[in-house]
Amino acid sequence: MKYILITGGVISGIGKGVIASSIGTILKCNGLEVTAIKIDPYINIDAGTFSPYEHGEVFVLDDGGEVDLDLGNYERFLDATLHSENNITTGKIYQKVINEEREGKYLGKTVQVVPHITDCIQEWVEHVSKLPVCKANESRTPDICIIEMGGTIGDIEGMPFVEAFRQFQFKVGRTNFFSVHVSLVPQPKSTGEQKTKPTQASVRELRGLGLSPDLIVCRSEDPISEEVKMKISNFCHVAPHQVISIHDCTSIYRVPLLMEQQGVLEVFRERLLMPILGPSPLVDSMSKWRDLADRFDKLTDETVIALVGKYTKFEDSYASVIKALKHASLAANRKLILKYVCSEDLEPQMVNENPVKYHDAWGSLVGAQGVLVPGGFGYRGVDGKILAAQWCRERNVPFLGICLGFQSAVIEFARNKLGLKDAHSTEINPDAEHPVIMNMPDHSNPKLGGTMRLGRKATIFMPKEPSRPCRLRKLYGNVDVIEERHRHRYEVNPSYVERIEAAGMIFVGKDDTGQRMEALELKDHAFFCAVQYHPEYLSRPLRPSPPYVGLILAASTQLDTDLGRNLRSLAVRSRNSSINIPLVKDLLPLAPTKENGELNPSEVKSVLEKLASASTTPAKSTASASSTFFD
Template sequence: MERMIILSKYIVVTGGVVSSIGKGITSASIGRILRSYGVSVTAIKIDPYLNWDSGTLNPYQHGEVYVTDDGMECDLDLGHYERFLDVSLSGKANITTGKVYSSVIEKERKGEYLGSCVQIIPHITDEIKLMIRDVAEKSKAEVVLVEIGGTVGDIESQPFIEAVRQLKNEEGHDNCMFVHVTYVPYLKAAKEFKTKPTQHSTKELRGLGINPDMIVCRSELPLDDNLKEKIAHFCDVPQQAVINTPDANSIYEVPLIMYSANVGKYVLNRLNIEAPAKNADLYQWSEIVKDLKIDSPKVKIGVVGKYIELEDAYISIREALKHAGAANKVEVDIDWIKADDNYDTEQLNQYDGILIPGGFGERGINGKIEAVKYAIENDIPIFGICLGLHAMTIAIAQLNGHPEANSTEFDVECEYPVIDMMEEQKKINNMGGTMRLGAYPCKIREETIAYDAYKDTNISERHRHRYEVNNEYRDVLEDFGAVISGTSPDDFLVEMIELKDHSWFLGCQFHPEFKSRPNNAHPLFKSFIKAAKDKKENK
């Protein structure tokens, strides 16, 4: 029998000292622990930037753009939430300053404020609370994790800090708690940890009207009890609420580290939650962590991309490869290869598999195409995602007597446009949120690599693109040995391409990495890593 849920409780996560401290992993880990007690959880990421969404952000500045089922281009932390919590989040779970102000201005133009002078308080803060509660109401979750991006003290985050301060007053002490994530540096010269940055960060948060209920201390090395006691004393929290999460080998270890520090019991008691299970069930999660630690046998995968200087630009691909390695009981050793036009393809002979990820723009495309050609000629398993599928299609045509084959993304007047812009995209001038976005159904052809992977003829995957395989060249591509293994249900759009007489060659128009989970590796990634493993064993 389902339990009656009267209202959601909120856990607000803030960060101090430095950015990129791990607030998202901390939030996701708390959520994973609560789920292990049978508590339903959802998550929200607040990004204080003025962009409406993450769609137009450069990967070098903000990492990967994560796409939800409903087509929202979001912050990469939503990927962490979906992977840790094993849920599919709505695009509304990513709240930005742009969304908040756009909504308020739209309401003001409609006269909804009855002639009031529209201000940060109460109108902006009320809109923030409304958006948070809307996610809570629609999800029906018992606990809503709310992560506020940036660092306490950032000018752009102040309206959000004020909004959650008000939220706690309105919801009540038992229904809202604050977790502050800080960094405790170790000074090698002094041979000691310094807690002063944490003290100052907590003081700044308290100056904004928020007293943290728990402080999560990130550090390179473990902190001893004396340091925890000192932080508890100066930051006015119970010592059991000072949680240390030192650097771990894998992000998936963090829930286990926090669970061992009794985070689950503390949160349940603090929020007065009577969980269905008296004890957490993290057995499956601990088994996943064990599988992720496998160091033999090993397969070597070369990822040929254009943003390889920042791994966060391909974070979901990296994690999906790890999930697939664990599922195949192998370690996946990833090399990030810059897709320069002049790089030596002979370096690819050391890899058991090659992956060509998505991206936009001409830079690096020739390097990707050459990598595909090398994989074809040397029968190396190769996996192409979005732009990777485009590179594969161009390479097939070029290897079959059409060196002029290209995409109109890179050459508008090319003579052999095997890749072209989708018809509905040609009249769109705006950049943000205008691509084919979100989950779409796909029909899979039997007796293909795709069918062997999915074991199904009907699937759904998430998209983010403007260009596609040009239908005028489908028959020609099939004459060249291409196999159209996946299409839209009406057979109009090409979703997957394979190649006859190749050990493992698959390109997909969608982004399967967004649906991979540590406890449920994506079928295509599993199949790819298995092919790489077989390739290595048969060398």
């Protein structure tokens, strides 16, 4: 097992997660199995009780773990399935050591940070690094473990982890441990000169703590010059080829390519003695990423989506949602224009409190081609989400609701179609006369941490009937069962389901008991879909989430075109399949066009039929959400 430790200096939020994911991508593209660990030095047990304004969104794993959003980056880049243990916190480590002390494991000894806490960290890393992360081959253990240490070098809360890895490098041996330090190279506008002193100071502190970097990644606005690279090399005790530049890129898909171009693979091969074949003129291992980045940069046709949320001041609050929208836009060959609308600003009281915000918010909503209402908790801004759902329903605007967005759509429908004016969620109004959204009895717990309905669960589409048209089923490839990740404590009240469906809102997906509503659609609407689960968690750059693809296709008026129908027809592909089908959009340019430059529908159909016939894998009746569309 080889271990690659990623540390950061100068400032937090410098991009260690993207660097870690990019390194993993390069190694995986060269035939190695890669896992990843994120270390967060806060005392919380997990990220489940954080406000999104603290550390961004809470990412949910298959096993129900509520973890840091960087694990979402790892899963998307590496196409891996990680575990809750892949997120280590100070709280988890101390809890484990204290529990063991109470059980008598350290009987007679004084329990201390060194060696007991540091030993626990090392044991945890060794254990988790061996857990399989590939669904297609669960018997294969990883070859490489990438470990990202949160925060910056010098933070007092991170010291036990730094000390643990100082010891760990000798425990596993020099050829099995590699240290990457990510640092900022600022360029003040007053001088225009790139400054190396912050990086020199950061590396000096890291070396003073017993870790010497084998690779220094310099983050900057523009590429660093050779002169700056040589200066960092001289003062930080590394060779020039061990200093690489990662400047601000057009998309994060460019980062693995930048690193590969600067020879990081050769550095890893020399230092870790890894069995990597290296770049070959005959085999471009990064071709998929190169094509992905090129396609992203060349998108021109715009689609405007309004994201109506509660935490719109901080983009990372909706990291997975935004990524899923980008994946879907890329699949639909559309450039995403995302408008952030604070749901509170849509509410009537804002007319008097802040009329400028009110009119700006409604202007963004009305001008959007599609609307997404994501999840959230608490009463703040819920009325704005309900108003957004009403606007889309009444104006035939494509709409996708996720979790609380799903519940908001139900509340709005009950109020304005069923006439239940007091309809609400018991989360917001426990005394509502019509509690169309209620607390789940099996998840009623006064403790908030880890007590929701969490993790990967099955959703069963209802039997096909003329009265139950199901766009979502088509988007998922006409399968009977899908699996998606959940994170919620409230659900649709079953006693109102019959009345709601009779009025035209159809619950097309339910859980395996048939009692819990998972997905809904409106009859006779361009695209009005909502789901209780979080499909964004399983979206991948090359396999976008079907509900998100549906929203983008509908917003760009492609959903009911030949192209839209053919895209959906390619949906069923087992996640475990070993057969690689090229991206649909990569083949479309091969189809002849009309004189006006548009794709010829008959030729497109021919190309797609050939593409579909390339797969010999039979369609399955159960699909993983992220296994659909493209592979």
